[in-house]
Amino acid sequence: MSAATLIARHEWRRLHVQPFAWLLCAVVLALMAWQFLLSLQGYLDVAPKLGALKNAPGVTDLVAIPLLRSFSNLLVLLVPLITMRSFAGERGAHTLPLLLASGVGNARIVVGKYVGALGLVWLLVGLVALMPLTLGFGAQLDVGKIGAAVLGLLLFTVALTAIGIAASTWASQPALAAAIALAISSLLAVVDAGARMQGISNSGINYLALPTHLEPLFRGLVASVDIVYFLLVAGVALALATRRLDALRSRPD
Template sequence: MSAGLIARHEWRRLLVQPFAWTLAAVVLAFMAWQFLLALQAFIDLAPKLGGLKDAPGVTDLVAIPLLRGFSNLLLPLVPLVTMRAFAGERRAATLPLLLASGVGNLRIVLGKYFGALGYLLLLIALVASMPLLLSFGTTLDLGKVAAALLGLALFTAALAAIGIACSAWASQPALAAAAAIAISSLLAVVDAGARLQGISNSGINWLALPSHLEPFFRGIVASVDIVYFLLVTAVALALATRRLDALRGSADA
């Protein structure tokens, strides 16, 4: 059994769960409502913007705010998707069977991770389709939107890895979700106190998730931000693998 097979199994399991469909429906309905509100506000404001030099367009007033708002929604959303990855297996007493399948711990973690990430990337694509449809009737800065989507995908990948790690360490899905939300929220506001003191270029600012996501929304793709998200993802997946090593060892003992 390979990581790809586990990922496909995880993907299929998500698709047959009413919870996953309900979650997707609620998220898309909420984002569609936000999109229509932003679009109506832009239409009302457009006559006033016509006479301004270098006035913001539909990209800055509709597309980017929508994707930025979705990034805030991902903080509680991703843990709800990943919470059952391992904690659900433990609750159902099926984790020992998975560990005894002969598949390496890293492959199991990667399979669970990519299964959940595939579902989340599909949600991103569906949300992104809303502002992208505007390109048929107006001028949309596709480069800036592409940069924002890249940042959103990397941000989601890091959150999913944190969720998988918490699911591996927690005994119940609810505990896994709560832990992932707490850790993600902490990483989101870790630099808040420093910014209140006027500090914006210190090490604590570098640790904050928004510090590396916001440049993508401005159309800036920097290697330091990509490396940050990849590093968070790698560390979280390594912790999940380490946890499976301990669980496998206790089961063998």
């Protein structure tokens, strides 16, 4: 078993024994379940009227996709809270020097921490995605569109988790790591809206925004440019985290 796999398993287990992680997951699932039920009730209220309309939106467009889109907004706050202890917690507990002295390469340490945190985030994505899928027992769902939206959430979390890991390597306290990751993720989330307010709608700054590449997936459009964008953001963030570990290994603070 590789060192990165061992670190990923350790990170996974560490997250699962923390009461904070369990409480966070419970609160998130409760909020999403409540929104799901409210959306479903709203759909049932208007369903008789929709039946008289031509090409009326169905349960996928009125319940499933809005739920997943709302969850994507929550992930911007949730992921930094999950990743904030990855390295900042190690520094606070004074165990990071031991990890760096273990003989494992910096890249493997970063990847191991990243995979462990991403596993928990993807578990939450899967649980939330199951909510609208249960409607398939009594309604006709656009499975392809929901699949594209779930793929968008998975790619979205690939980028957000990498940003959180990178922030945790640079911060000395978990709360500071969460704040840095939240600030970066929020900036990438709103930069497109700010540009559009200034009349800029087709430039590099629009391309840098997370929603620019997430929204097409919520509409059922899967494009390689959007997939590459999320992977590129993750790669850059993990590379910065590795460079930071290089500095900490040579000059611990």
